[in-house]
Amino acid sequence: MTTSENAPGKGPEELDDAVRALLLLMPRMVGRAKKIPVPEALRSFPLAPRHLSLLACLLFDGPMTVNELAARLQVAPTTASLLVGELNRMGILERREDETDRRRRIIAVAAEQEPSITAWLAPGAAAWRRALAPLTPDQRRMFVDTLLAYEAAVDEERQG
Structure with missing residues (x-):
């Protein structure tokens, strides 16, 4: 599988070698990620990759609004709101009133779930x-x- 789209000064063989290496590497990386065991406390929940991205944002950046989550996840606010709703119903997230603006809701990982999610x-x-x-x-x-x-x-x- 050769291509003429090469970096300046690099031959097609070097580009093909890099592509070949990545074609071998990517499935291994995905396979290893899929083998990371879900913590016992979370196994009963129907979690999907889209949920993991949201949880990672909250763990790394702390509690935030749905609009802030949507911006970080690069999704529409309605999509973020649906994900938050799903995780809230599962008891994985909690919504609380913003102390500075009671009209806003702050989303956070539920305290009882945080150790399992962090370990995961x-x-x-x-x-x-x-x-x-x-x-x-x-x-x-x-x-x-x-x-x-x-x-x-x-x-x-x-x-x-």
């Missing part, structure tokens, strides 16, 4: 920190931008 998501965060720590800020940005470009390209390929 912390190893992945620690692994990313170890992998990214040796990189410069510019290199980290390039890495994240490359993954975002890959995600967009996969979507484009699927849409035809």
Whole structure:
């Protein structure tokens, strides 16, 4: 599978070698992520990847409003609200009144669920920190931008 879309000064073989390595690596990474056991306290809940992203945001950034969550997750506020509603009904999240503006609701991980969720998501965060720590800020940005470009390209390929 050769392509003419190469970086300046790089041959098609180098690009194909990188593509080949990533085609082998990505399924292994996904497979390992899927094997991370769900904590016993959370096994009865129908959690999906979309829920994990939301929970990770709340763990890393602390309690926030639905609109703030939507912005971080890059989804519409209605989508974030639906996810929050699902997790709230499961007892995983709690909504409370904002002390400074009683019209607003603050979303947080329920205190009784926080230890399990933290234990579940912390190893992945620690692994990313170890992998990214040796990189410069510019290199980290390039890495994240490359993954975002890959995600967009996969979507484009699927849409035809």
